[in-house]
Amino acid sequence: MIKIGDLNLGDFPLLLAPMEDVSDPPFRAVCKTNGADLMYTEFISSEGLIRDAAKSVQKLDVYDYERPIGIQIFGNEISSMREAAAIAEEAGPDILDINYGCPVNKVACKGAGAGILLDIDKMVAMTAEIVKAVKIPVTVKTRLGWDESTIKINEVTERLQDVGIQAISIHARTRKQMYKGEADWSYLGEIMKNNRIKIPVFGNGDIDSPEKAKAYKEKYGVDGLMIGRAAIGYPWIFNEIKHYMQTGSLLAVPDMEERVKVAKKHLDFSVEWKGEKLGVLEMRRHYTNYFRGIPHFKPYRTSLVTTDEYAKVNDILEEVSTVFADEVF
Template structure:
C-alpha cells in the first residue's frame, strides 16, 4: 500500500498519533517491532505559530523512525497553513490533519473532532494546506459528531476532492469519545465506494493481532492504525506482523523478561533524547498501562512507587524489583 510515493508494504499497521504517548523513544521502539509508519504527538497549530518551545520540541524526528508523520490540529485556516509550512521544514514524510480528537479542550474549541460541526471550514483548511506544502497531506477523523450525524461516507469523498493522499477513520463519533465499541461498518462502506481512490486506514479497538487480521479481511481497509493498545506494549506490532505474515508458524511472543528489557530501554532512550525529568514522566505513563505486571499479587505499592520515581536509578531499581516479583509469580504458577 502506498500513501503518495511512500511504500508501506502489504497490510501495513500504523502507530496512531497520541498526546504524551508517541514521543520519539516510543516511536523508535514501535518502528523496531514492525510498525509500518509512526506519528508524532499531535501538534497545536496556534502554539507552533507562536513559537512555543514545548510544541516545537515535538517536531524532532529521527531518520531511524521513517516513515514518520507529524500531525497538526487547529481551527484557523491561516494558522493551519502556517503551521504546515513550519512542519514541512522538520522534514517528516507526510503531514496529517487532526479532525478527530474528541477531548473537550480540543473539540470544545472547534478544533480536532470539533471540525465535524463545521465541514465547510474543515474542507477549506484541508484544501489550503494541500496547496501550501509539497509533502503528502492526510486526514484523520471520525464517523461524525454523533449517532444522528454519520457523515463519513460523503465527507470521505469531499476530503479526497481536496487533494489528500490518505484518510484515517476512527470508528466512533465525537459524542462517543472512547466509549462503546468502534463501528467499522461505515469504514468498510467508504472503502467499497468505487469513487474513493485514496488509501483508507481503519482505527478503533485494534487490541489484538487477531482483530487486526479481521480488520483487513472483513472490512477491506488498506491499513490499520493502533492507538491505546500500544501503551506500555510497543511489541504489539511484532505480534500483529507475525499474525499477518506468518500465521501459525510465527515464533513465540516475547518473554516477560524480554518485555521488561524493552521498557527499560524505553526509559533509557527517553532520558537520553529528552532529559531525565521529562523522560521519566513519558516512560511512567507506559509503565502504568503495560500489561506485563498485571496479575502480580500485592503489586499496588510497587506500582505507586514506580509512578512516583524521580530519578533514572530509582525507577530502574523499582522495575527490577517488579521483575523479581513477576518471576516469583511465574515460578509459583508453573506446573510441578
C-alpha cells in the same frame, strides 16, 4: 502495495496512532523496533507553532530511524493551519497529517479536532489550503462524525480526496462516543466499496489483538490498521499482528525479561530526549501497561511511579526482572 505519495508501506501497513502525551519519540522508538510501519507525532497546536511555544516546537522532533514519520497538526483557523503546515514541513517529516478527530472538549469545542465535523465545508476548505501550502503528502485522521445524526464519512472521504489528501485514517466512533462503546466499522466497509475512493483508507478503533486485526481486515477490506491504546505499554502488538496475518499462529507473549528490557529502553530514550527529571516523570504513565496482570506487583508499581531518580528506577526494573523472572503471562 499501499503507497502514500512515493512512500511504499507494504501490502497491509500497521500505523501507530498519534496520542497526546503518549506518541513522543521514546514511545515511537519502541513501537518502530516492534513492527510499526508508519508513525505520527503527538498532535501539535497550530497556534503554538506560530507563537514558537516551546512545548509545540519540541513535538516537531523527528529522527531518521523513525521514517516514514508524519507530523500531525490541529487548529480551527485556516490561515494559522496553513502557516503551521509550512513550519512543520521544515522539520523534515515524510507526511503532514491533519487532526480532525480529537474529541476532548478543549479542542473539539473550539472548532478544532473533531469539532470541525460540524462544518464539513470548512474542513474541506482548510484541507485544500494545507495541501497547497506544502510539498509533502497530506493525510487526515478523523472520526465518523460529531454524533450519529451527522455521520457523512463517505462524502467527507470523497471531498477530502478531491482536494488532494493522499490517505485517510478513520476512527470508527463519533465524537459524542469519545472512546466509549463499540467502534462501528460498517461505515469503513461502505467506504471501501465506493469506487470513487482511490486513496488508502486505514481503520482505527478497538484493534487490540491479532485475531481481531485479521478479522477486521477480512470483513471490512481496509488498506491497513491504525493502532493506538493497545500499543501503550505493549509495543509488541505490531509484530504479533504481522506474524498472525502471515502464519495464522500466535507469537508467544513477551516474558518478563523482554518486558523489562523494552521498558528500560523506553526509559533511556525518555531521559535522553527530555532530561532526567521530566524523562523519569513522563515514563510513569507506561509502567502499568508494561506489567499489567502480574500478581502482587502493586508495591513495585508504586515505587516506579513515585521514584524521581533514573538510577533508582533502573534498579527497581532490575529487581522486577529477577523477582518475577518465572512469571507466566
